[in-house]
Amino acid sequence: MSSRSSSSQLIDPSAVAGLSAGVVTTLIVHPLDLIKVRLQVLSQTAYPSYSVIYRTATKNGFFKGLYRGVGLNITGNALSWALYFSTYDRLKTISADRDPTGRYFLSSGLAGLLVSFITSPIWVLKTRVLATMPGATGYASIAQTAANLYNTEGITGFWRGYLTSIFGVAQAALQFTVYEHIRAYRTASKTDNLSTLDILTMSALAKIISSSIAYPYQVVRARVQYETSHPSSPQGRYARTISNVYRESGIRGFYRGIGPNILRVLPATCITFAVYENTISYLTT
DSSP states (O other): OOHHHHHHTTSOHHHHHHHHHHHHHHHHHHHHHHHHHHHHHSOTTTSOHHHHHHHHHHTTOHHHHHTTTHHHHHHHHHHHHHHHHHHHHHHHHHTTTSOHHHHHHHHHHHHHHHHHHHHHHHHHHHHHHHHSOTTOSSOSSHHHHHHHHHHHHOGGGGGTTHHHHHHHHHHHHHHHHHHHHHHHHHHHTOSSOOOHHHHHHHHHHHHHHHHHHHHHHHHHHHHHHHOOOOOSSHHHHHHHHHHHHHHHHGGGGGGTTHHHHHHHHHHHHHHHHHHHHHHHHHHHO
16 A cells, blocks of 8 residues: 555545635635625626726736735635535545435535534635725624624624525535536546546536526625624615616626626636645545
8 A cells, every 4th residue: 555545544635625625715716705795795786797897907016905804715715625625525425326416415405504504704704805895894804804793783693694604505515416427427438537627627518507506695605794783683684785786787687797797707716626636636646
């Protein structure tokens, strides 16, 4: 047995591969993530799309402006993907006797619910930090943002938008189900290992299908996470947010930021799966 195989028994290859994928992906696509969040939460009338993009790229320096909050984003993505892939693989093993479609969807769905709950505080803070236009006050640092959130909304504020994350879990479950089926088909038709091009193509197809269905929930979730005022109940909060988005821009408002999102999610998904598949192959060979 090789030393690499021996060392892989001491660690969880899925967790290491997921963490690596999260770090690499975030470093590459963070600027698009930042622009997407700002387009989602800022009013079209107050900040036209071209103004948001221009100010993000030019205010406070090109690199500093586009990589605002990158440390928080890396932490969230690295932790999320490490936990997600590790939990997903374990659940797939436990449910090996199930129908493949149900097995993939259930395993990815349960893993997503767990990871979303654990990492929700990171994503709420990330949304508020990234959404702040350059030069604005109130979110000068992660610590200040967390303190403001706790002082105004208490501990439950860190789970703002969690209910809408369930839609994201469903999207991810659909994405992984499609990916696993394409992967199984491709693996059965090949005698050699999957190439990086195979992985990129499969992950892109799976992401396009799932993202086309579920994007509006991201706009609603980002608005809910960003707003500081809130009605008496979560149901009222979501209803008001949906009403505000529709009143401002109609149906088009629920797809605000989808351009940068498409530019972001396709490369991000392809990079994530390529890094994950190649890393886990290296660790387990």
